[in-house]
Amino acid sequence: MIRLNEKEIEQYFDLGYLHVPNVYTPEEVEQCRAIIDEDQASGGWQTAPYHTDSVTTDIYERLPALSNIIFNSNYVSIVQQLFAEEPIIIAEPAVHKSRYYYWHKDSTFITEQGEDYHLDKQFQAAMSVMYLQENHPDFGGGISLIPGSQWTEDYPARIPEMSLLERGVLKLKKTLKLSYFDKLDQHKDLLPIPTKLGDVLFIDMRLDHKGTPAKKASPLTKYGIMNIASKGEEDARKLQRTLRNRDSGYYKNYLRHEPDCTPVLKELSDKHDVKIIL
Numbered sequence: 001m002i003r004l005n006e007k008e009i010e011q012y013f014d015l016g017y018l019h020v021p022n023v024y025t026p027e028e029v030e031q032c033r034a035i036i037d038e039d040q041a042s043g044g045w046q047t048a049p050y051h052t053d054s055v056t057t058d059i060y061e062r063l064p065a066l067s068n069i070i071f072n073s074n075y076v077s078i079v080q081q082l083f084a085e086e087p088i089i090i091a092e093p094a095v096h097k098s099r100y101y102y103w104h105k106d107s108t109f110i111t112e113q114g115e116d117y118h119l120d121k122q123f124q125a126a127m128s129v130m131y132l133q134e135n136h137p138d139f140g141g142g143i144s145l146i147p148g149s150q151w152t153e154d155y156p157a158r159i160p161e162m163s164l165l166e167r168g169v170l171k172l173k174k175t176l177k178l179s180y181f182d183k184l185d186q187h188k189d190l191l192p193i194p195t196k197l198g199d200v201l202f203i204d205m206r207l208d209h210k211g212t213p214a215k216k217a218s219p220l221t222k223y224g225i226m227n228i229a230s231k232g233e234e235d236a237r238k239l240q241r242t243l244r245n246r247d248s249g250y251y252k253n254y255l256r257h258e259p260d261c262t263p264v265l266k267e268l269s270d271k272h273d274v275k276i277i278l
């Protein structure tokens with residue numbers, strides 16, 4: 001079992017991220033890749049309750065061998081150490097394929113729904129990110145982030161409400177390469193996290209981050225599996241409700257209709273003595 005030291009826990013709460021190496025063995029990650037490849041070859045990916053070319057769902061029920069690897073004792077113990085008072089995992093039963101997201105905070109959807117519970121300093125939720133490839137300087141495959149940016153304003157969340165004038169200014173700044181996003185790209189603290197096979201990155205949901213861009217075509221298909229590690233039943237339930245209320249297909253056509261937990265996740269929850277919900 002992985003033991004975090006005090007410095008690592010402090011770093012997470014100060015800078016909003018923690019890179020934990022060797023949560024899985026490289027063989028386990030290769031096994032995950034093989035399970036996912038087989039899921040695509042056998043048509044499982046395409047028959048999942050919700051799927052697109054870049055995402056498939058219901059992975060923890062459909063692919064129990066994968067679930068056993070993802071929610072292993074190392075992973076659960078890190079969540080328990082980070083959020084010791086009341087750790088709760090909100091599973092995201094999806095695999096993301098070949099997606100390179102640009103700058104965002106994972107909490108924007110909360111602000112967009114007119115909620116502000118996530119701005120409370122007590123609120124704690126981390127996106128845990130496991131990639132099935134290393135974060136390579138040429139090919140990307142992981143995350144780049146701005147340490148400490150969990151407390152900066154969520155500027156993109158304001159864009160939909162901007163006046164025509166403000167949008168004009170925005171367009172001009174974009175043309176001049178002076179936009180909010182350009183500034184993040186040129187930020188002095190911009191940090192590509194050098195994740196290797198088997199590592200997990202925990203990032204505060206309010207942190208500015210993006211998929212590390214690929215400068216060259218990658219020899220490997222990019223896969224990522226994300227789950228939320230949170231603290232406290234009340235906040236986790238708020239988060240679960242707001243997530244299920246999101247407008248895009250994954251949430252509207254799938255997650256919203258799922259039960260609170262599923263048999264495989266319940267078994268893992270009992271095995272590791274940690275609450276896991278969907």
Ligand SMILES: O=C(O)CCC(=O)C(=O)O
Pocket residue numbers: 099100101102106141142143209210211212224226
């Ligand atoms: O892999 C990426 O492009 C980044 C993924 C990400 O930031 C997210 O899913 O929130």
